[in-house]
Amino acid sequence: MKDPLVTTLQELRFTEYEAKTYLALLAKSPLSAYAVARLSGVPRSKIYEVLEGMVGRGEVLVSYGTPTQYAPLPPDELIAMRRRDADAVILAAENGLKRYAAAASHRDLIWDIAGRDEIVERARDVIGRARWRVLLEIWEEDAPVVRDAMAAAAARGLEVLVVGYGMPDYPFARVYQHDMTSDFTQGRGGRWIVLSADQREIVAGIISLGPDSRAAWSSHPGLVAPITEEIKHDLYIMEMLAKHRDILEESFGPGLGNLRDKFGPTSILTQVEHVLGTHAQSAPADA
DSSP states (O other): OOOHHHHHHHHTTOOHHHHHHHHHHHHSOSBOHHHHHHHHOOOHHHHHHHHHHHHHTTSEEEEOSSSOEEEEOOHHHHHHHHHHHHHHHHHHHHHHHHHHHHHHTTTTOEEEEESHHHHHHHHHHHHHHOSSEEEEEEETTTGGGGHHHHHHHHHTTOEEEEEEESOOOOTTSEEEEESOOGGGGTTTTSOEEEEEETTTEEEEEEOSSGGGOEEEEEOOHHHHHHHHHHHHHHHHHHHHHHHHHHHHHHHHOGGGHHHHHHHOOOOHHHHHHHHHTTTEEEOOTTO
């Protein structure tokens, strides 16, 4: 009957022959290969191959002499080594699965996120998955709710660009202050957040209405591209105003207000609801 400890060691990635060899060396060592084969029951034709593999992995110690002698790695060191190996495998699997899920999950869907807290949590998740750039439009009043996630992104070396309505306290980011503040929300449904991470995932909607706040979250290319370009175009405007404000305001009024009025204040919330329409699905609680 097989020793139960042999079965246990097989769960730790030993073969049956390796488990028997290790237990034989624990019982008595140092031993020659011939003595290990005799004590363990491993065939002599296999024992050299088994010992060579275990020596190579550090599970068995070797002293080259006449004859060559073998001893086991102490049990506490063996267990510590197996634990490190297992932790490394689990960490690699965890990171790999997260990247796979982020790249593959729901790419063709547009999710409807309802409620301020839920929108903020989704935005933080998206920022946390970013790998090279985060673009964000946010109001000074709402900026604190994603500040630590944005700071962490900057600390990871990402490019962090922000269009701020008011002046968010983001010393780690390049912040462009939008000219319009509270008056700019009139007819637009409230304060919004518009976020693009790596040009592959967005969150966009109103977050100032408490439980009635609504936003869209998606990796759908048909939504990600225009939302990302919208933020970039606001950045273009801020850059142009910084260099040519006098000329632009002479034609379009302070803060380009006349130009904005020309096309009318379309509600951001209305735009989000239109985009969501029948295409959106409620986001799963653990998405």
